[in-house]
Amino acid sequence: MSDFEPKIVAFFCNWCTYGAADLAGVSRLDYPPNFRVVRLPCTGRLNPKFIIEAFKRGADGVWVSGCHPGDCHYIAGNYHARRKFILMHQLLESIGVDPLRLRFSWISSAEANKFQAMAKDVIENIKSCGPNTTFRKESLKLGLAEVA
Amino acid sequence: MASDNIVGAVLVAGGGVAGMQASLDLANAGYYVYLVEKSLAIGGRMSQLDKTFPTNDCAMCIISPKLVEVGRHINIELLTLTDILSITGKEGNFSVTVRKNPRYIDMSKCIACGECTKKCPRKVENAYNESLDIRKAIYVQYAQAVPLKYGIDPTQCMFLTKGKCGSCKKVCPADAVNYDDKPEDATFKVGSVVLAPGFAPFKPSDFETYRYADAKDVITALEFERYLGATGPTRGEVIRPSDGHHPTKMAFLQCVGSRDINRADNGYCSSVCCMYAIKEALIAKEHAGGKLDVSVFYMDIRTFGKDFERYYEKAKAAGIKFIRSRVHTVKPEPKNGVKISYITDGGVTNEDFFDLAVLSHGLVVTPETKELSASLNIETDHYNFAKTSTFSPVALSRPGFYACGVFTGPKDIPTSVMEASAAAAAATSKLTPARSSLTKVINIPAPVDVNGEPPRVGVFVCRCGINIASVVDVEKVVEFAKTLPFVEYAAVTMFACSQDSQEKIVSLIKEFRLNRIVVSACSPRTHEPLFQETLAAAGLNKYLYEMANIRNHNSWVHANNPAEATRKAMDMTEMAVAKAALLVPLKENVIDVDSTALVIGGGVAGLNTALTLSSQGFKSVVVEKEAVLGGNANRIHTTAKGEDVAKYLESLKTKVTDDANITVVLDAKVDKVAGYVGNFESTLTNGETIKHGVTIIATGAQEHKPTEYLYGQSPKVITQLELDELIKARDPKLEEAQTFVFVQCVGSREPGRLYCSKVCCTHTAHTAVELKKKNPDARIFVLYRDIRTYAQKEDIYKEARDLGVIFIRYSLEDKPVATLNGDAVNITVFDPVSGRKLLISPDYTVLAAAIVSGRENELAMKYKVPLDEDGWFFEAHQKLRPVDFATDGMFLAGLCHYPKPMEEIIAQAQAAAARAVTVLTQPKMTVGGIVAEINQAKCSGCGVCVSVCPFSAVSLDEKGKSVVNEAMCKGCGNCASSCRSDAPSLRGFTNAGLFAQIAAAL
Incomplete structure (x- = not known):
C-alpha cells in the first residue's frame, strides 16, 4: 500500500485557488504531482455531477478549492458551491465512499504556502484511503470520441 | 477651430x-x-x-x-x-x-522566469517587505507585479557599480539583460x-518615546502588515522580531506621527490608522488561534466609515482591549519585549509588559x-x-x-x-x-467560419527557455500530443509568448487550417489574452483556445521529479486537447446603448452627477420627489472650510436649470422599471416614460428625529440642522444666547443603529468655532464619545479647543441627562477629568442627530440592487467599486450610500458620472462570449437559475422559461451547475467540455 500514488482531480476557481497554484509555482513551492487541475470560472460552476464523474472514471479523490467567503469574484458563487458540496459529501458518505476522498478548501490567490500545505494534506489523506474501488472503473473506459 | x-x-x-x-x-x-x-x-x-x-x-x-x-x-x-x-x-x-x-532589462524579451534573481550574488534590503527580508539587486517588486518584468537596481548591482559579476546576463535564457541601458x-x-x-508611512525613528530605532520588538504597522502577509518575510507567521517566537501579548500605539504637533508637526489625523490597527489586531488573533492578548492604546477611536463601527464592536467582542491613553514611555526589556507605561482615564499610572509593540504610524x-x-x-x-x-x-x-x-x-x-x-x-x-x-482600436480580421468543420487541433508546447524544458521532456509531450484525437499539428517552441512565436503560430494556423489551438505553457491567468489575440489575428474565433499550465503548476513545483512531471504535462495537454476539441466559436453580440442617464434624487449628489455628465456631453433626467431641488443642503449654513452653502446651492441650481443637457422632473418618483444596461425604460409616477442607458441612484438620507434629551418638549433642544437654519436666519434669540451644549452621537453608534454618522463631530466643532468667533464670551460644551474630526478636519477640533470650547467625554452606559426645570433645560453629565457630575443650563442644547437612510426598499427591488442592514445602498465592492452596483449600468452617489461630508458627496457624484460615462461613451456594447445560455426545451421554469444568479441576468420570460440577458451575465456558471435538468449551459465551460477534461485527467 505504501507505494500507492492516488490520482486526484482538482477543481479550482480561476480567481483564487488557481491563482494560488500559480503563485506556488512562481515561489517554487514543491508538492507531489498527484492531482490534475480542471479550471473553472468559479466554484459555483461545479456541477455535483463532475465529482461523480471523476469517481466513476477512477479518481481516488477529488479536491475542490475556491475563494474565501466574501472574496468571490462573482459575489456568492463559493457559497452556492459550499451548499452543494455539503450535500455531496453526505451523499458520498451514505453510499459508502470515504469522506476523506472529497475535500473542499478556501485558498486565496496570495496564499501560496497554504496552497502547498493543503496540496500535501489532500494527497496524504487520499493516500490513506487507498485505491478507489467503489465505482467499477473497468467497465467505464470511455474514450474521448464517445464523450464528444 | x-x-x-x-x-x-x-x-x-x-x-x-x-x-x-x-x-x-x-x-x-x-x-x-x-x-x-x-x-x-x-x-x-x-x-x-x-x-x-x-x-x-x-x-x-x-x-x-x-x-x-x-x-x-x-x-x-x-x-x-x-x-x-x-x-x-x-x-x-x-x-x-x-x-x-534605465531598467537594464529589455521588457520585450524578459519572460520573468527568475533565473537571474537566483544567480544574482548581491543581497539588498527588500523595500516591498519594509526591509524585513532581502531581495537581490535584480528583482521584481513583488510576485504579482505589473509589468511582470525584472529590473536591476543600479545602486546595488555589482556589474553596474564595480564592473564585476555579470552573472544575470549569463543565465538569462531570453537575453534580456542590457547593462548599457541609458x-x-x-x-x-x-x-x-x-x-x-x-504618501509614505511616517517613520518613527526620531521618537525616543517609542524606541522604534533601538528596540527590536517595536515595529511599525506596515511592518506588521508584512508579517501578516502570505508573501511577507515570514510567510504570514506572526513573530516577535527579537527571537522569532510567537508573541502572546501585543500592543498597538495609535496616532504615532498623527495628531501631534509637539514632535511631528502633523496636526492632522491620518484617517486610516484606527481601522488598520483593528484589522491587524483581528487578523493577528486569527493567526494565533485566539491565543493572543491585544491592547490598543488610543486617544479617540475613529471608525467613521461604512461598516467600520461594526468592525470595532467585533474587535471588542473578540477580546481586543481598547485603552484610552497616550503612552508616555516604552522601555525595551533586557531580552525581549517592552514595558509600556501609561496613565489611565482615572489618572492611575500603569505599567505593563508586551512581547510586541506596533506603532500605528500616520500617512505623510x-x-x-x-x-x-x-x-x-x-x-x-x-x-x-x-x-x-x-x-x-x-x-x-x-x-x-x-x-x-x-x-x-x-x-x-x-x-x-x-x-x-x-x-x-x-x-x-x-x-x-x-x-x-x-x-x-485593435483591428481584427474577419473571422473564418469553422462551423461544421471537424476539429483540427494545433498543440504548441513551450520550453520557456529552461523553465519547463529542464524538468519536463517537452519532445515526449509533443510526440504524445500527436497521437491524440483531432490533433493535426504539434511542435515545441522556445518561448511561445515571444513575438516571433506568435507570428509563427499565425502562419501555422493558416498553413494547416488549424481551428482549435492548445498552448502548453504557463498560466491562462496571465497569458490567455495574449494567445487569444494571436488567434484573432489569424482569423480564428478567440474562444477556440485552451491552455495547459505546465510551468506554474508543473515544472516549477515538481522540479525534483522529472518523470512524473512529464507524465503530468502529457495528461494536462490531453485534458486541454479534449476540451479544445469540443469548443465552438462564441459569438459576441453588439447592443445599442441609449446615451441618456437617469439620475434619481435632486440633491447635491444628483445635481453634480447630472452636471458632470453634461460636461462630458451626455444628457440626463433628474427625478426629484420633492418640489424643490437641493435636498438636505438647503438647510446647511457653511461647510467645514467656511464656504457658504446657500450661495453654492443657488449657483448649482441655476447651472442645472440652464443646462440644455439636463431635464429636471420635480414631485415625481420612479414607478416602474424595465430593461438592463444600455436599454433601461423607467416610468415615473407622473406617467412619463424615460429611456436611459444608465441609472444613478442619489436618493440621499434624512436627519434622525431624536426621541431623547427632551427633543420636541422644549424649544431649547434642537438638532444640528435646525441650529444651522437658525444661524442662516440670523435668529435674534440665537444671537443673544450665551450657553450651548452640543450632544454628539444622538442615535448613532448605538444598538440598532451601529454606525457613525461621520459628519457630526466636524460639523459641531465647526459650528462651535463660528459661534465662538461671533461671541467670544459664549460658553460652549461639547459632550462626545469619541471626537472624529478625521484628516485635516482635526485642525477645526484644535481651533475649537484653543477658542475655549469645552469637550466632555461621556460613555454609552452613562449618557448625559436632560431635565426640565420650568422653561430651563438642565443637562447633567459626568466629567471624567474632574471626576464629578456637572450641571449645565444652556440656552440651546444641540443634538447631533444621526443620519438615517431612506430605506428605499421599493426602488432597490425595481432596479434589482441591494441594501445593507442599515438601509444604505450596497455597492459592488466596498473597497474597489465604491460607486458601482454589481448590476451593470447601475451606479450610486451621495448619502444613500452612507453618511459623508459634502466634499465626499461631490467627489462621489463626479465619480458616478465618470463610471457612467464608460458605459455611455460606447454607442454599441459588446456582450456575449463566455456567458450562459438556456436550452428552453429542457427548462421547466422552476426558477433556480434566476435565484442563484448574483447579477440578475437570468429571468423567466412570458412563457415561464428561463432566459439569459447576455449584457448582464458575467459567466460564473452558477445557473449551469444548479439546474436539475441541465437547461443552462456556460459557453466555454460546457458540461461536455468539462467531462472531457475529467476523462482525460484519469
Missing part, C-alpha cells in the same frame, strides 16, 4: 490604486493615458497590504485583476521608472517632459493632468511629492497636502490639474478610488471635443 488645440490624452502621475483607477476610467471613456510610475511596477501601497478593512478581503486578490487590466489596456501607456521633468502649456494642451530611467527623455502632449503621488507627504507640487506650481496646505475646495474636491489650484488619493489628505482606499473616478471626470470635462481622437 479652437478644438484643434485640445489634446485627447491625459497624464496620470502615480501608479497606486488611485492612479490605476483614474487611468482605467479615462481610457475607457475615450482618452489616451500616459500612466507615469516612478518604481518598477504599479500597485502602490495597496499591494503591500495583507488584508483590507472592514471586509478582510485579501488585498492582492482584489487588486490583481485591476493590475492586469491596466497592464493590458491598449490605451494606457505605462511608463515605469519614470520621473516628470516639466509640464508646460495650459489646460487642454500641456506639453509633458519625462525621464525614463536614461531617455520623452515629450508628449496631454489635455490635462491627474496627480496621484500617494514625501519630500519628493512636496518638490513635485512646488515644481508644478500646485498650492498646498501647511501639511503639504494639495489644496482643494469643498465644491471642487478633485480640482487643484493650477487649471487643468486634478488630484486623487492621499495627495489631498489622508484617506482610505474606497475614498481614493472614488476620487480617482471623480478626477477622471473632472480632468476630461473640457476635453470632450478631443474624445477618442488619440485612442487606438
Whole structure:
C-alpha cells in the first residue's frame, strides 16, 4: 500500500485557488504531482455531477478549492458551491465512499504556502484511503470520441 | 477651430490604486493615458497590504485583476521608472517632459522566469517587505507585479557599480539583460493632468518615546502588515522580531506621527490608522488561534466609515482591549519585549509588559511629492497636502490639474478610488471635443467560419527557455500530443509568448487550417489574452483556445521529479486537447446603448452627477420627489472650510436649470422599471416614460428625529440642522444666547443603529468655532464619545479647543441627562477629568442627530440592487467599486450610500458620472462570449437559475422559461451547475467540455 500514488482531480476557481497554484509555482513551492487541475470560472460552476464523474472514471479523490467567503469574484458563487458540496459529501458518505476522498478548501490567490500545505494534506489523506474501488472503473473506459 | 488645440490624452502621475483607477476610467471613456510610475511596477501601497478593512478581503486578490487590466489596456501607456521633468502649456494642451530611467532589462524579451534573481550574488534590503527580508539587486517588486518584468537596481548591482559579476546576463535564457541601458527623455502632449503621488508611512525613528530605532520588538504597522502577509518575510507567521517566537501579548500605539504637533508637526489625523490597527489586531488573533492578548492604546477611536463601527464592536467582542491613553514611555526589556507605561482615564499610572509593540504610524507627504507640487506650481496646505475646495474636491489650484488619493489628505482606499473616478471626470470635462481622437482600436480580421468543420487541433508546447524544458521532456509531450484525437499539428517552441512565436503560430494556423489551438505553457491567468489575440489575428474565433499550465503548476513545483512531471504535462495537454476539441466559436453580440442617464434624487449628489455628465456631453433626467431641488443642503449654513452653502446651492441650481443637457422632473418618483444596461425604460409616477442607458441612484438620507434629551418638549433642544437654519436666519434669540451644549452621537453608534454618522463631530466643532468667533464670551460644551474630526478636519477640533470650547467625554452606559426645570433645560453629565457630575443650563442644547437612510426598499427591488442592514445602498465592492452596483449600468452617489461630508458627496457624484460615462461613451456594447445560455426545451421554469444568479441576468420570460440577458451575465456558471435538468449551459465551460477534461485527467 505504501507505494500507492492516488490520482486526484482538482477543481479550482480561476480567481483564487488557481491563482494560488500559480503563485506556488512562481515561489517554487514543491508538492507531489498527484492531482490534475480542471479550471473553472468559479466554484459555483461545479456541477455535483463532475465529482461523480471523476469517481466513476477512477479518481481516488477529488479536491475542490475556491475563494474565501466574501472574496468571490462573482459575489456568492463559493457559497452556492459550499451548499452543494455539503450535500455531496453526505451523499458520498451514505453510499459508502470515504469522506476523506472529497475535500473542499478556501485558498486565496496570495496564499501560496497554504496552497502547498493543503496540496500535501489532500494527497496524504487520499493516500490513506487507498485505491478507489467503489465505482467499477473497468467497465467505464470511455474514450474521448464517445464523450464528444 | 479652437478644438484643434485640445489634446485627447491625459497624464496620470502615480501608479497606486488611485492612479490605476483614474487611468482605467479615462481610457475607457475615450482618452489616451500616459500612466507615469516612478518604481518598477504599479500597485502602490495597496499591494503591500495583507488584508483590507472592514471586509478582510485579501488585498492582492482584489487588486490583481485591476493590475492586469491596466497592464493590458491598449490605451494606457505605462511608463515605469519614470520621473516628470516639466509640464508646460495650459489646460487642454500641456506639453509633458519625462525621464525614463534605465531598467537594464529589455521588457520585450524578459519572460520573468527568475533565473537571474537566483544567480544574482548581491543581497539588498527588500523595500516591498519594509526591509524585513532581502531581495537581490535584480528583482521584481513583488510576485504579482505589473509589468511582470525584472529590473536591476543600479545602486546595488555589482556589474553596474564595480564592473564585476555579470552573472544575470549569463543565465538569462531570453537575453534580456542590457547593462548599457541609458536614461531617455520623452515629450508628449496631454489635455490635462491627474496627480496621484500617494504618501509614505511616517517613520518613527526620531521618537525616543517609542524606541522604534533601538528596540527590536517595536515595529511599525506596515511592518506588521508584512508579517501578516502570505508573501511577507515570514510567510504570514506572526513573530516577535527579537527571537522569532510567537508573541502572546501585543500592543498597538495609535496616532504615532498623527495628531501631534509637539514632535511631528502633523496636526492632522491620518484617517486610516484606527481601522488598520483593528484589522491587524483581528487578523493577528486569527493567526494565533485566539491565543493572543491585544491592547490598543488610543486617544479617540475613529471608525467613521461604512461598516467600520461594526468592525470595532467585533474587535471588542473578540477580546481586543481598547485603552484610552497616550503612552508616555516604552522601555525595551533586557531580552525581549517592552514595558509600556501609561496613565489611565482615572489618572492611575500603569505599567505593563508586551512581547510586541506596533506603532500605528500616520500617512505623510514625501519630500519628493512636496518638490513635485512646488515644481508644478500646485498650492498646498501647511501639511503639504494639495489644496482643494469643498465644491471642487478633485480640482487643484493650477487649471487643468486634478488630484486623487492621499495627495489631498489622508484617506482610505474606497475614498481614493472614488476620487480617482471623480478626477477622471473632472480632468476630461473640457476635453470632450478631443474624445477618442488619440485612442487606438485593435483591428481584427474577419473571422473564418469553422462551423461544421471537424476539429483540427494545433498543440504548441513551450520550453520557456529552461523553465519547463529542464524538468519536463517537452519532445515526449509533443510526440504524445500527436497521437491524440483531432490533433493535426504539434511542435515545441522556445518561448511561445515571444513575438516571433506568435507570428509563427499565425502562419501555422493558416498553413494547416488549424481551428482549435492548445498552448502548453504557463498560466491562462496571465497569458490567455495574449494567445487569444494571436488567434484573432489569424482569423480564428478567440474562444477556440485552451491552455495547459505546465510551468506554474508543473515544472516549477515538481522540479525534483522529472518523470512524473512529464507524465503530468502529457495528461494536462490531453485534458486541454479534449476540451479544445469540443469548443465552438462564441459569438459576441453588439447592443445599442441609449446615451441618456437617469439620475434619481435632486440633491447635491444628483445635481453634480447630472452636471458632470453634461460636461462630458451626455444628457440626463433628474427625478426629484420633492418640489424643490437641493435636498438636505438647503438647510446647511457653511461647510467645514467656511464656504457658504446657500450661495453654492443657488449657483448649482441655476447651472442645472440652464443646462440644455439636463431635464429636471420635480414631485415625481420612479414607478416602474424595465430593461438592463444600455436599454433601461423607467416610468415615473407622473406617467412619463424615460429611456436611459444608465441609472444613478442619489436618493440621499434624512436627519434622525431624536426621541431623547427632551427633543420636541422644549424649544431649547434642537438638532444640528435646525441650529444651522437658525444661524442662516440670523435668529435674534440665537444671537443673544450665551450657553450651548452640543450632544454628539444622538442615535448613532448605538444598538440598532451601529454606525457613525461621520459628519457630526466636524460639523459641531465647526459650528462651535463660528459661534465662538461671533461671541467670544459664549460658553460652549461639547459632550462626545469619541471626537472624529478625521484628516485635516482635526485642525477645526484644535481651533475649537484653543477658542475655549469645552469637550466632555461621556460613555454609552452613562449618557448625559436632560431635565426640565420650568422653561430651563438642565443637562447633567459626568466629567471624567474632574471626576464629578456637572450641571449645565444652556440656552440651546444641540443634538447631533444621526443620519438615517431612506430605506428605499421599493426602488432597490425595481432596479434589482441591494441594501445593507442599515438601509444604505450596497455597492459592488466596498473597497474597489465604491460607486458601482454589481448590476451593470447601475451606479450610486451621495448619502444613500452612507453618511459623508459634502466634499465626499461631490467627489462621489463626479465619480458616478465618470463610471457612467464608460458605459455611455460606447454607442454599441459588446456582450456575449463566455456567458450562459438556456436550452428552453429542457427548462421547466422552476426558477433556480434566476435565484442563484448574483447579477440578475437570468429571468423567466412570458412563457415561464428561463432566459439569459447576455449584457448582464458575467459567466460564473452558477445557473449551469444548479439546474436539475441541465437547461443552462456556460459557453466555454460546457458540461461536455468539462467531462472531457475529467476523462482525460484519469
